[in-house]
Amino acid sequence: MVKMIMHGCCGAMGHVITGLAAEDGEIRIVAGIDVREGTDLGYPVFTSLDQCSVEADVIVDFASPKAVDGLLAYSCKKQVPVVLCTTGLSKEQLAAVEKASQVTAILRSANMSLGVNLLLKLVSDAARVLAGSGFDMEIVEKHHNQKVDAPSGTALALADSMNQAMDGQYAYTCDRSTRREKRNPKEIGISSVRGGSIVGEHDVIFAGRDEVLTLSHTAYSKAIFAKGALEAAKFLAGKKPGMYSMTDVVDL
Numbered sequence: 001m002v003k004m005i006m007h008g009c010c011g012a013m014g015h016v017i018t019g020l021a022a023e024d025g026e027i028r029i030v031a032g033i034d035v036r037e038g039t040d041l042g043y044p045v046f047t048s049l050d051q052c053s054v055e056a057d058v059i060v061d062f063a064s065p066k067a068v069d070g071l072l073a074y075s076c077k078k079q080v081p082v083v084l085c086t087t088g089l090s091k092e093q094l095a096a097v098e099k100a101s102q103v104t105a106i107l108r109s110a111n112m113s114l115g116v117n118l119l120l121k122l123v124s125d126a127a128r129v130l131a132g133s134g135f136d137m138e139i140v141e142k143h144h145n146q147k148v149d150a151p152s153g154t155a156l157a158l159a160d161s162m163n164q165a166m167d168g169q170y171a172y173t174c175d176r177s178t179r180r181e182k183r184n185p186k187e188i189g190i191s192s193v194r195g196g197s198i199v200g201e202h203d204v205i206f207a208g209r210d211e212v213l214t215l216s217h218t219a220y221s222k223a224i225f226a227k228g229a230l231e232a233a234k235f236l237a238g239k240k241p242g243m244y245s246m247t248d249v250v251d252l
């Protein structure tokens with residue numbers, strides 16, 4: 001049985017994961033970490049990892065960028081692998097994640113769903129063919145009104161996948177409101193919509209002359225992320241230091 005700490009246990013994802021883990025015979029949440037007060041989740045909850053007296057094989061994180069520095073320090077010190085799902089990390093934090101992966105096992109993914117992880121592959125192929133033939137690339141992402149970061153981590157990961165396929169020639173444009181010039185052919189536009197309870201939608205648009213190809217993913221519940229996170233946690237427990245990704249967990 002894999003023993004897991006749920007980092008961000010009182011939030012939206014923490015609650016969904018707590019429910020799914022309770023029905024899973026291979027993994028058990030032994031402690032939770034959260035600054036928010038919560039109802040009884042069936043395991044002890046601490047306000048920070050430093051306060052946590054319970055040992056575990058893996059940490060699953062859906063919390064806040066504010067908590068990432070402490071999370072990395074704890075993971076390195078205690079040698080507990082981390083499935084890092086929080087989005088909106090700064091450039092400095094992303095560099096710190098890379099550095100920490102030299103001493104601890106880290107799996108970072110902006111989206112734990114099977115569909116988006118396949119989409120990351122599909123958009124890379126599409127970019128090679130279509131952007132290579134002059135098509136413009138745009139991403140539109142839609143999320144609920146509680147989301148604090150924009151653009152979404154998934155939108156950035158999709159853009160990275162497309163840009164890598166094009167040898168890193170593209171810059172990302174997330175706001176055109178102050179510009180008075182035509183679109184640069186070497187840009188990937190990213191637009192964000194926030195409203196209601198939209199779980200997560202990503203449209204990747206390849207627009208050429210007289211034809212448009214759109215590849216879309218729609219999340220209908222947060223359970224798809226929770227399921228992927230638990231699979232990733234089981235995979236990562238006991239792994240040696242390094243940087244892992246969902247492509248190590250799912251067969252694509």
Ligand SMILES: NC(=O)C1=CN([C@@H]2O[C@H](COP(=O)(O)OP(=O)(O)OC[C@H]3O[C@@H](n4cnc5c(N)ncnc54)[C@H](OP(=O)(O)O)[C@@H]3O)[C@@H](O)[C@H]2O)C=CC1
Nearest residue numbers: 008010011012013034035036063064067085087110111112
């Ligand atoms: N990779 C993926 O597949 C997915 C990633 N996410 C990402 O996961 C993160 C969490 O999402 P979600 O559950 O919807 O957000 P919520 O805000 O609902 O939950 C986050 C929880 O973490 C708590 N928290 C904030 N700061 C700290 C801290 N320093 N230490 C411990 N706990 C803290 C929050 O408390 P308080 O409210 O008091 O601040 C809250 O209870 C986001 O970055 C989101 O983008 C979400 C879904 C899928």
Ligand SMILES: O=C(O)C1=N[C@H](C(=O)O)C[C@H](O)C1
Nearest residue numbers: 087110111147152153154200
């Ligand atoms: O905050 C969310 O809800 C989500 N965040 C992730 C992101 O930023 O891409 C993944 C998913 O889309 C839901």
